[in-house]
Amino acid sequence: MASSDVKFQGWLGLDPESVKGKMQWGEFEPKKWEEEDVDIEISHCGICGSDLHMLRSGWGQTPYPCVVGHEIVGKAVRVGKNVKHIKVGDRVGVGAQARSCLEADCPECSHGLENHCARENTNTYGSIYPNGLGKSYGGYATHNRTNGHFVIKIPDGIDSADAAPMMCGGVTMYSPLRRYGCGPGKTVGIVGVGGLGHFGVLFAKALGADKVVGISRKSEKREEVLKIGADEYIATDDDGDWHKKNKRTIDLIIGTVSSAKMPLTQYLGLLKVGGTFVQVGAPDGGELPPVNAFTLIGGSIKVAGSGIGAPWEIEEMLKLAAEKNIKPWVQPRPISDANQAVVDMEAGKARYRYVLEVKKEITEKL
Incomplete structure (x- = not known):
């Protein structure tokens, strides 16, 4: 576990017009800390078509403000005492799911089908946690907080910009x-x-x-x-x-x-x-x-x-990607360019995946 003195900032979607390049940079309050959580200092975040659907409330009413982005890679900077597979400093990733019930009697979670859990299925962004824990915020941001079960260690041999869009x-x-x-x-x-x-x-x-x-x-x-x-x-x-x-x-x-x-x-x-x-x-x-x-x-x-994948499938996929040297077609863009990148994504210009690069020297000027 490391310091909890972290300021979370990101591109906030405030209404359906946000998808037209009108997100606003600002601070947000992550979910309340639990000892099962991991805080990540984000270095890369892929832009997924889901982000556009959520920004415009295409899958139902989005709980604005919303920070989208669920193809997250970065460094673990705070690790809850109940998380055993991640340590501070590890390069880690988060996909589209932030939590499920993880109960031993759950028909889905107990069989490696966490992504289909019917009791609790919290998305990496745009979901309201149970028990007053707050809201989930995604990766067009400086930091992310996610339950450690859904935080995956990135194997050596995969570039962070390549690993990010693999997460979803x-x-x-x-x-x-x-x-x-x-x-x-x-x-x-x-x-x-x-x-x-x-x-x-x-x-x-x-x-x-x-x-x-x-x-x-x-x-x-x-x-x-x-x-x-x-x-x-x-x-x-x-x-x-x-x-x-x-x-x-x-x-x-x-x-x-x-x-x-x-x-x-x-x-x-x-x-x-x-x-x-x-x-x-x-x-x-x-x-x-x-x-x-x-x-x-x-x-x-x-x-x-089929929808996304369970944590074990992400781990298995990343291992295969490292072994086979799989190289997705990615186009890095600075986090400051997120609004235009979303507009370009909507216009079908990506070949084939935009990845936002998050650097302190850029975010400190936003």
Whole structure:
């Protein structure tokens, strides 16, 4: 444990207009300290599409003020006495979850499914803690306070700027790939090759898939996606009869697109008999296109969903990333540039993940 004399400052979203580059820098009060907590001096924070949804109250009313950012990497500067796996000075990371119930009789937590805990599921930002402990604030900030169970030690060999977006974007793709059988002998499709999807290509290859197919709307991404590691690319807007030419060729598809207008039936038609489609993209309102029952029945198709990953999965993913030298496509930006970075993210300019760099010489001037 180290000094508790830390001032928490960050980019505050005050209303739905914040997503238009109108966050304001200021101080905030973190959740009340518990001896299970870790305080982190942030060095990097990835910008995730979830941040935009929350800033504009796209998933329900956001409890403003809100500091978004759940792809956090930094140095542990205060460690509760009940935290045994982290010590002051360690390089650590936090993903999208800050706490679950962690009770021994919990059907989810007791089986390594903390990210699906039904009793308590506190997000890294924008959640109200039970028992009057306060509110969770994220990583567009100087510091973060999170329950130690969800604080992960970053292995040597991974650059902090690369590790940050893995804490959410990376594990959001790694978890369903691993759980649904990505590996040798499999053909894997990734729908939407952007900030999330490019991690899907990287981890599918790292897990040994025979073939990885990038699927996106425009052909202009083709060369980039092949360079990331995809073996084939389908441009749904530009490749005529793509769904017929590629019918029943893919074992597993991970869908990152968050649109109620996506051609879901055609995506399902790409699956081999018995194939699986896993949705990870979460649109505002949660609506997806309707699914025709005969599409499912005719191909014995399974449709599933997946959200982030449990702490053990993040650890496993980071170990694999270090072993395989996985390098996501990141674009570092100073924390002072957060408002413009959010606007650029909304405009689809990221290739493929913006990462905010948090330096004292910058934050002291904000």
